[in-house]
Every structure is written in structure tokens, then in C-alpha cells.
Amino acid sequence: MSSRGTDVEDAVDSEVAAPARGTGTRRRVGYVAGLFGLLLLLLLGAVVVLVAQGSIAIPIGEVLRVLTGQDAQSQLSRTIVLDARLPKVVAGLLAGAALAVGGAQMQTLFRNPLADPFVLGVSSGAILGASIVILGTSGVGWLSGLGLVSQLGVTGAAVAGAAGVLLIALGIARRVGDPVVVLVVGVMLGYLAGAVVDMLVYYTDPDRLQALATFTRGSVRNVTWNELQVIAVSCAVVLVLSVFLAQPLNALLLGDRYAGSLGVNVRRVHFLSLASVAVLSGITTAYCGAIAFVGLAAPHLARGLLRTADHRVVLPASALIGAVIVLVAEYVAGGNGLTKTSLPLNSVTAFVGAPVILWVLLSGRARRQAG
Template sequence: MPGSKVTAERATDDVVPRMAPPRAAGARRRAGRVAGLFLLLVLLLVGVVVLLIGQGSIDVPVGDVLRILTGQSTESQTHRTIVLDARLPKVVAGLLAGSALAVGGVQMQTLFRNPLADPFVLGVSNGAILGASIVILGTGGVGWLSGLGVVSQLGVTGAAVAGAAVVLLIALGIARRVGDPVVVLVVGVMLGYLAGAVVDMLVYYTDPDRLQALTTFTRGSVRNVTWSELRIVAAVCGAVLVLSVFLAQPLNALLLGERYAASLGVHVRRIHILSLAGVAVLSGVVTAYCGAIGFVGLAAPHLARGLLRTADHRLVLPAGALIGAVIVLLAEYVAGGNGLTGTSLPLNSVTAFVGAPVILWVLLSGRARREGR
């Protein structure tokens, strides 16, 4: 009947608009949640920066901190000197190191398809520690390399970069010949163990009075980074962060397998080499200037994916960078004696309190998924 036909059309018209908006509304809610999360992370990062700069042996009011950071004049020249010369370099170093390590962790976990991979699995950080150990333990008046002026002039940082470069070249050479990321992972772990064994031998045959400097270096710290050193750290970390922007889409394709990525036109081997090279360089430089900062590159990517509820690298990479920066700066706040302890602690000891629970969460959640819970 005509009336029934009109009624059916009206019913259809009523149903379609009601079904379409929920999808659009769901997309808008997801976009709003993601935008809110990023805004929260940015505000948290700004708050941690202001907190870390303002508190210390001499407290600087928040108003003075904000005025100094924005280039305005303040009444106290002492506060300006403390903020710009003493505290701002370590804050920027921690921000850059945390962001770069987190971004490197995202890439490593995707390349190796291993949730427990991080930037240090290539053994580059251990190579940097080995180079620094040779200078710290082997030079000076009582060192067994005190007669080698070249080694002394190279310095701790230069030797750390050189040690990281040697391991990097070995790892990339093997990656270029083999092309299998799993083999590169195993080689990196073995190189790390080998470098660690050499460091242990150096420690065994060294005067105990010289071990304190090495202990400080291996525990990680951003407190001693100067503005001149920060230029190098900023250049390397900035380059890795920019590179990650161009790698986001190919990494998304790799999530579905190398064959699928290759069918989309992704040069899989080139992406592997670029990612490994970038992460290895940043690991060596961060270790050389800030010491070995562990767990950040492991924990931040999982926190980013869990908060965003997605593995899309276009979102996970920037979120991981913000989370990594917050973790390092909060850890430095606690480790620097400004937090709950009231005394200075190794940076790695604090980041482990964040990284270890995340590792356990990843392992337990993975087991629960395999058991179908």
C-alpha cells in the first residue's frame, strides 16, 4: 500500500540518521580523549619542569621561574643565575634524553617484535660504558694508561662516544650483511655482555679509590651536563626525533609483518638500518653525556600504548616522548635529593621503580591474553 511504503521510507530515514551519528560521535570521543591526554601530558611535563627548576638547596619561587624562562626581568640576579646556569641545562638534558630513549624504545619493540626490547639491547650503551671506564680507571697519576696522553686528552665523554661508535659499527655491519633483526638483537646482547665483562676485569685490577667516578657514570645522571655539551645532545636527540616522524608510517606497516609492509612499497631493510642507526647513535650519546639511564625506553612505550589504546606510531611516538621526558625529570627530582628521600640517589635506581612494574604488567597481561582470559 502507498501509505505503508511511505511509512517504511520514513522509518528507514529515521533509522539511518540514528545509526550514523554514534559512529561519528565515537570517533569524536576518541579524538577528544586523545587530545585531552596529550594536553594532560604537556601540562604535566611543564609542571615537572617548573618544579625541578624551582626546588633545590635554594628554592626559587614559581613566579620567578616563569619570568626567567619567558625572558622577563626579576629582582634577584642570584635566582636568574641558578635557573639559567645551574638547573635549566639538566632539565633540558633530562627532557631530551627521556624523549629520545622513549622514541627509540618504540622503534626497537616494533622492529624486534619484542615487548621487552629497548634502545640498549644493541649493546651500544655498554660500549659507551667500556670507553668511559678505560679513561676513568686507566688514566691519572696511578692509572695503568697514565702514560698515554691521547687517552687522557680524549676525556670520559669522548671515550664513551668512541666506545659506542665501535659497537655501533659492528652491529650495523652485521645488520647490513644479515638483515635479520633477531640476529642483530642477539649480536647486540652478546656485544653488551662482552663489553660488560671487560669492564668487570678493569674494575678488578683497578685501585678502589678510582671506582666512585665509574659508579656515578654507570648509574646515570643529568646533573653535570653543561650548555656546551647540551648542544651535542640536543642535535643528536633532535635528529632522532625528527627521523621518527618519517618512520611512523613504515613502522605501522611493519606491525602487520614484513611481507605485508613490502607489498605496500616499504623498503623493509632500509627502515631497519635507519631505525637501528638512529637508536644506536642516540644510545651512545645519551650514555656518554648522561650515563646509562635504564628502563625509560622500555616502560614509556608501553605506558603510551596503554593510555592511548592504540599501536599507531603517529600517536604512540609523540606520547611516548612526552612520557619518557616526564619519567626522567620526575626521577631526577627524586634522585637529586629534592623529593621524598632528602638525599641524592642514582637515577637508575629511581627509574627502575617505574620500569620494573611495567615489565611485570607486560608479562602478566601477555600471559593472560594467551590463556584467553
């Protein structure tokens, strides 16, 4: 009798729990969909506002007509939107998305919440590689005097520099295994790369330093459509690749050995992830300069908002958040047209990245004390 009653109670409990789980799942899906919708609206709003604002303000309605292919009321407005402002906005969008996705992958591969292309010295390696080409050419300005071959040389050098630092950091991570040590080594590699760049600057003709000064501060303001083609194709390929790496990265969250037991080719995932991060860092650094803290802040904000570490949603959310951060930072840095001078993009993104670093450190310490 008691056994029968227990069976009935278990059946009733399961019937009650199933709708509850279903309701929780529906709420979860609705929350995630709503969050992605909000991020898309923020991104579209940032694009429109940044295109509209500048030294010559253009009404938002006129901007929307131009962007949607309708006839513009003024040919000047059309020229400003399509030729002067849209390339930098798209470049900032792609750079932010790429750096954020790269940061999310590095935090998983290195098992370090403070890993990102800038903190681990990857961006510094890209700067070093690109600086060798920029300072060694006869062109002056932000890639303006370089032909297509020289531009690809700058890009290739930036990718090579990023890959070199990344491989050194990964080798040390495998040998040491301590995330703090890896972080310190990455910072030291960044300092070493910066020291080499300073030495190159010391022995370089002063007329060639303006391109490097703009380069190291980070800027998307001078990106042209020709340069954007290289950025767009490279970033699109690597961002699509990150979608296929999402599931293997989820397995790596529990360790390489566990991922291997699930049939994941750990070496291949490491190679593809690191190669994609090197390409993304090199491409964005070559054309947009060093943009710091986006790759660190965006993944943590994505995980915090989504309340999950699932890369299938964290990676696209990080891309959207990174794009929004860069566009808003560009607006604050000078894209609003309210001032004649413009701030370095790095200075503005630091206001987002530095608090996130403090939050990660303090929350990690609080969890350790609670445990």
C-alpha cells in the same frame, strides 16, 4: 516490496551509523588531544618544580620570571636557574624522550614487547665504548677534564658500542626469529659488555674510577651548556627523523613482507631506525650515563593510555612520558634538595620499569590462556 524495504532500512541504518562513527571519531580525537595536553602540563610542571627545588630553594614565581626572560629579583637566583639547574633539566628531558622513542622503535623492529636499549644490551655496549675512552684519558671526573675533541671521542665510542651490540642483536633476531631468544641474547651481550668494563676497571688507576662510577649509575646533574649543545642537536635530529618513520613502522607491525607489499623499503627503515637508536643510546649514555627501563616503560604506557599502536601518536606520547619519567626520577633521586645525598637515577627508574615488565609478562600470559 521486501527488497525495497530492505534498501530503505539499509539507507536509514547507514544514516544513523555515520553520525555515530563521526561522534566516536570526535571523542577519540578529543581524548587524544586531552591526553597530550595533560602530558605537556605534567612535563612543564616537572621542569618548573625541578628547577625551583634544590639545596637552595627558589620560589616558583621567580623561576617563571627567569624562564620567561623577565627581570629576576635576585641575580643569584638567575644564575642558579640558568647555569646550574636548567642544563640538567633539559638534558633529562631530552634523554627521557630519546630513550622512550628508541624503545618504541626497537619493540616494533624486534617484535618484542620487552625490547629497549637497556634490556637488549645496547646501553651496555654504549657504556663499554665510552668506558674505554674515559678510563684511557688523563681527565678525572664526569667529562670535566676532557676537551671538546675528547668529549666527541667519548660520544663516538658510545655510539659505536651501541651500534655494535644492536647489529649483533638484529642479526640474531633475523636468524632465529624467536623474540625470547633475542631477549636472552641481548641480556647476555649486556653481561659480556659489563664483564669487559669490570676488567678495564681492575687494571685502571683508581683515581680515574669516579667518572665511571657516576657514569654507570646514570646522572644528569653535571651536564653543562656546552655538553647540552651536542645532546640537543643530536637528539633533535633523530627525534625529527622518527616522525618520518612513523608510517613505515606502522606497516612493519604486520610483518616485513606485508610492509614490502605496500611499497615500504624495509631495509632502509631498519637501517634508519637502528642507526637512530644507536645514536640516541650512545649520545644519552655518553653524557647522562646509563638510564635503565625508560625505553621499556614509556612506550607501553603510551600504548595503554592511547589504546592504539599507531606510531604517529605513540612516538610523541612516548617521548613526553619518557621525559616526565626521567624528570620525576631525578627529583626523587636528589633533585628535591631534601637530602644531602643523591640516589643513582637507575635505582629510581627501576621502580617504574620493573612493574611495567611484570605487567607486560602477566598480560601476555593472560591473553595466551584466554586464546
